[in-house]
Amino acid sequence: MSRYVLKYTKEGYMRYISHLDTAQLFRRAFSRINVRLKHSEGFNPHPKLSFMQPLSLGYSSTGEYLEFETLHPQNLEVLKEKLNGTMPKGVSILAIRPEDGKKAISARVFSASYAVQLKHAGDFDAFKMDMDKFLAQPEILRERKQKTGKIVTQDIRPMVLSVNVVQPEEDITILNLRLTAGSNSTLNPEVFVKCFCDFSGRMYDPELARYCRTEMYLKPEEDEIPII
Amino acid sequence: MNVNETLDSLLMRVEKPARYIGGELHTVVKDPESVATRFAFAFPDMYEIGMSYLGLQIIYHVLNQQEDVACERVFAPATDMEAEMRRVGLPLFTLENKTPLKEMDIVGFTLQYEMSYTNILNMLDLAQIPMLAKDRGEDDPLIGAGGPCACNPEPLADFIDFFMLGDGEESLPELCRIHKEWKAQGGTKEEFLKKIAKLEGVYVPSFYEPQYDESGAIIGMKKLWDEAPDTIKKRVVSDMDTVEAPVHDIVPLISVVHDRAVVEIFRGCTRGCRFCQAGMIYRPIRERSPERIKEIAKSQLADTGYDEMSILSLSSSDYSQIEPLVTDLMCLCRERDAALSLPSLRLDSFSFKVMEEIQGVRKTGLTVAPEAGTQRLRDVINKNITDENIYGAMKQAIELGWTSVKLYFMIGLPTETFEDLDGIADIAANIIELARVHNGGKRGRFNVTVSVSNFVPKPHTLFQWCAQNTREEFEEKHRYLREKIKKVKGATLTYHATDTSHLEAVFARGDRRTGAVMKRAVELGCRFDGWREYFQYDLWMKAFEDTGIKAEDYAFHAGQIGDYLPWDMMDYGVTKKFLISEWNKAQEASTTWDCRHGCTGCGVKRLTECKWEGCLK
Numbered sequence: 001m002s003r004y005v006l007k008y009t010k011e012g013y014m015r016y017i018s019h020l021d022t023a024q025l026f027r028r029a030f031s032r033i034n035v036r037l038k039h040s041e042g043f044n045p046h047p048k049l050s051f052m053q054p055l056s057l058g059y060s061s062t063g064e065y066l067e068f069e070t071l072h073p074q075n076l077e078v079l080k081e082k083l084n085g086t087m088p089k090g091v092s093i094l095a096i097r098p099e100d101g102k103k104a105i106s107a108r109v110f111s112a113s114y115a116v117q118l119k120h121a122g123d124f125d126a127f128k129m130d131m132d133k134f135l136a137q138p139e140i141l142r143e144r145k146q147k148t149g150k151i152v153t154q155d156i157r158p159m160v161l162s163v164n165v166v167q168p169e170e171d172i173t174i175l176n177l178r179l180t181a182g183s184n185s186t187l188n189p190e191v192f193v194k195c196f197c198d199f200s201g202r203m204y205d206p207e208l209a210r211y212c213r214t215e216m217y218l219k220p221e222e223d224e225i226p227i228i
Numbered sequence: 229m230n231v232n233e234t235l236d237s238l239l240m241r242v243e244k245p246a247r248y249i250g251g252e253l254h255t256v257v258k259d260p261e262s263v264a265t266r267f268a269f270a271f272p273d274m275y276e277i278g279m280s281y282l283g284l285q286i287i288y289h290v291l292n293q294q295e296d297v298a299c300e301r302v303f304a305p306a307t308d309m310e311a312e313m314r315r316v317g318l319p320l321f322t323l324e325n326k327t328p329l330k331e332m333d334i335v336g337f338t339l340q341y342e343m344s345y346t347n348i349l350n351m352l353d354l355a356q357i358p359m360l361a362k363d364r365g366e367d368d369p370l371i372g373a374g375g376p377c378a379c380n381p382e383p384l385a386d387f388i389d390f391f392m393l394g395d396g397e398e399s400l401p402e403l404c405r406i407h408k409e410w411k412a413q414g415g416t417k418e419e420f421l422k423k424i425a426k427l428e429g430v431y432v433p434s435f436y437e438p439q440y441d442e443s444g445a446i447i448g449m450k451k452l453w454d455e456a457p458d459t460i461k462k463r464v465v466s467d468m469d470t471v472e473a474p475v476h477d478i479v480p481l482i483s484v485v486h487d488r489a490v491v492e493i494f495r496g497c498t499r500g501c502r503f504c505q506a507g508m509i510y511r512p513i514r515e516r517s518p519e520r521i522k523e524i525a526k527s528q529l530a531d532t533g534y535d536e537m538s539i540l541s542l543s544s545s546d547y548s549q550i551e552p553l554v555t556d557l558m559c560l561c562r563e564r565d566a567a568l569s570l571p572s573l574r575l576d577s578f579s580f581k582v583m584e585e586i587q588g589v590r591k592t593g594l595t596v597a598p599e600a601g602t603q604r605l606r607d608v609i610n611k612n613i614t615d616e617n618i619y620g621a622m623k624q625a626i627e628l629g630w631t632s633v634k635l636y637f638m639i640g641l642p643t644e645t646f647e648d649l650d651g652i653a654d655i656a657a658n659i660i661e662l663a664r665v666h667n668g669g670k671r672g673r674f675n676v677t678v679s680v681s682n683f684v685p686k687p688h689t690l691f692q693w694c695a696q697n698t699r700e701e702f703e704e705k706h707r708y709l710r711e712k713i714k715k716v717k718g719a720t721l722t723y724h725a726t727d728t729s730h731l732e733a734v735f736a737r738g739d740r741r742t743g744a745v746m747k748r749a750v751e752l753g754c755r756f757d758g759w760r761e762y763f764q765y766d767l768w769m770k771a772f773e774d775t776g777i778k779a780e781d782y783a784f785h786a787g788q789i790g791d792y793l794p795w796d797m798m799d800y801g802v803t804k805k806f807l808i809s810e811w812n813k814a815q816e817a818s819t820t821w822d823c824r825h826g827c828t829g830c831g832v833k834r835l836t837e838c839k840w841e842g843c844l845k
């Protein structure tokens with residue numbers, strides 16, 4: 001039995017494929033290239049694939065991860081090439097490496113970085129100043145509806161690990177964010193941007209915002225390095 | 229307008245955006261400049277329905293095989309997407325190249341069921357193409373249609389430039405070749421239509437004008453162009469082994485109705501059920517060889533990565549070598565961890581054995597379709613299933629531990645009486661009794677669902693002359709059955725909405741005048757009429773009122789044998805003479821055997837060879 005971690009991208013129209021459908025896409029891809037996956041035990045066995053924090057529908061990513069187990073050991077270069085040959089445009093496999101850690105990677109992921117592109121975000125200097133003020137707050141509270149319908153207040157400030165704002169071209173502002181993305185704490189970048197807009201009196205227009213997850217990182221005690 | 233950019237700005241606002249993105253594995257994206265014919269295969273329902281339809285995969289494959297043709301797909305956008313598209317003025321586009329439909333050369337709709345007709349008109353409108361053929365110009369695409377409902381094309385005749393009857397695998401490439409020549413010569417649309425009108429299987433409605441008598445009854449078709457053919461013969465693919473079959477199926481990126489590989493094992497059915505249109509219009513039987521089936525199945529599973537495979541035909545148990553075939557397919561599936569699903573298998577000892585193997589522990593959802601409650605009525609409709617067959621199969625099922633059974637019946641069949649309805653309840657009660665006896669006097673969990681549908685008389689069947697039951701009649705029968713079934717412990721009744729069945733009856737047997745109602749209904753907002761949640765009967769009633777057309781004249785009309793019928797020009801092989809003789813036999817509740825025991829003279833031999841005639845003798 002062989003365990004691996006695979007890093008892939010999800011871009012272009014593939015942003016609109018949900019988390020579950022992405023899993024199905026990979027299951028079929030493995031089947032097409034005749035690589036047999038280990039099946040889960042139990043009443044309704046199915047191939048074991050484990051993903052990290054789900055990517056929201058509409059977000060692109062250049063740093064998605066998938067953990068899987070095959071019945072037979074694989075030549076990783078060949079496997080990568082074969083998978084890339086059977087993927088739809090927009091999904092490509094960047095790297096595969098063996099994994100032997102006891103705990104599943106999905107349980108060890110701690111944070112993720114995002115590039116958020118905002119169109120027509122107004123004056124850049126003002127934007128930066130507002131962002132500094134926003135982050136300087138001791139706490140950033142927001143109300144959140146729980147699954148049960150109960151509304152709870154949550155402080156998102158500790159979930160924001162770093163923020164860097166750049167303006168690569170006229171009228172385009174890019175936020176490079178590092179936010180928690182683990183089993184205990186996860187902050188969706190859109191929530192961050194919405195809170196910032198509320199704080200600074202800006203209108204949030206989802207059509208003018210583009211989100212891309214760029215990387216995922218493990219827990220600090222395991223070094224904050226990308227998974228691959 | 230850049231379709232890609234506009235589309236991208238809409239996708240986050242709609243449910244299941246992946247319906248509109250294309251890009252699935254095995255889609256073919258050709259450079260529009262490199263082909264002569266850009267063909268849009270249009271499915272007038274949602275993506276999830278259309279992508280589960282084998283015919284789409286076949287036509288897509290066959291057309292894209294042609295070097296000069298690019299076939300792209302388009303589906304009916306769901307209502308939320310439609311609203312967004314109309315809001316920003318985005319015209320309906322193909323999934324492959326995101327090309328507005330109005331820029332395609334040919335748009336071909338598939339006609340699978342009458343209740344999707346409004347979607348066709350709405351899709352044209354969304355594409356900014358005039359709905360009525362006469363309002364379209366030389367720059368608009370040619371609009372074609374094919375599929376089973378083309379057997380009575382008249383309700384759509386004002387909207388569609390040409391219809392294609394029968395199997396499309398051979399005729400569509402031929403039509404595209406004619407298109408290429410015509411385009412090179414630079415002729416008018418009318419010239420193109422004149423060329424294809426001579427192609428077997430093609431009906432160009434603008435070359436004919438229906439004639440009516442003073443009472444408004446249709447009495448014939450007048451040719452407006454002398455050279456137009458007198459009858460249109462359906463096309464028949466005679467060899468299922470040599471005909472192109474799709475192996476690289478498009479694999480959807482989202483889950484659709486049937487997420488599985490499908491292999492067609494034969495076409496046609498000659499059991500001769502008298503209500504069944506498919507049994508008449510798809511004659512004769514053409515089997516695919518087991519070798520070819522296995523070859524297709526193998527490469528389909530390998531190329532798609534599906535974990536389920538299914539066989540397709542009108543009645544799978546009738547395949548001459550079904551047992552070895554199923555055994556081999558099971559083996560093939562097991563090698564790839566895939567499941568085999570076998571719809572339309574008759575319940576006999578073999579199918580139980582197979583189900584034991586493939587279904588394992590899940591023993592719910594067994595289905596049987598007696599269609600009618602008494603032997604008399606089953607003889608009238610030539611449904612060759614006896615009480616012994618039903619109870620024998622049920623006994624076996626109960627012994628094997630099945631706990632849930634679904635029975636399908638039709639009500640409103642010609643000659644039906646309340647005795648036949650009693651028979652439905654009796655069958656349910658008797659099956660439950662079998663379970664009780666088997667379980668030592670207790671019913672336990674065992675239950676029976678009785679599902680009744682409303683009979684719709686269909687063209688090209690002998691019941692084409694029959695009236696449909698009125699709403700009152702259907703409702704009375706529903707009430708009667710409800711009372712009866714209520715008394716049977718462990719049985720539940722489900723039935724279909726009468727309104728939908730009535731509309732289905734109107735458009736199944738409608739003439740050219742009914743097109744106006746359809747257009748009006750679309751203007752009023754009707755679409756997705758086959759979906760209970762979108763069906764708006766009140767708007768339909770208004771459409772009938774506004775156009776002065778009476779639904780009753782079509783649905784409840786019982787014709788005379790000698791009447792001219794709107795689809796009389798369409799030759800599907802089965803002759804009127806045969807239908808009349810079947811009609812007379814039905815009146816006497818006398819049955820007709822399956823012609824695999826010997827030809828019964830349906831007439832399809834005039835069009836093709838019947839290789840399976842008498843094979844069971």
Ligand code: SF4
Binds near residue numbers: 512824831838840842
């Ligand atoms: S012509 Fe005869 S053999 Fe052929 S389908 Fe009809 S009844 Fe059967």
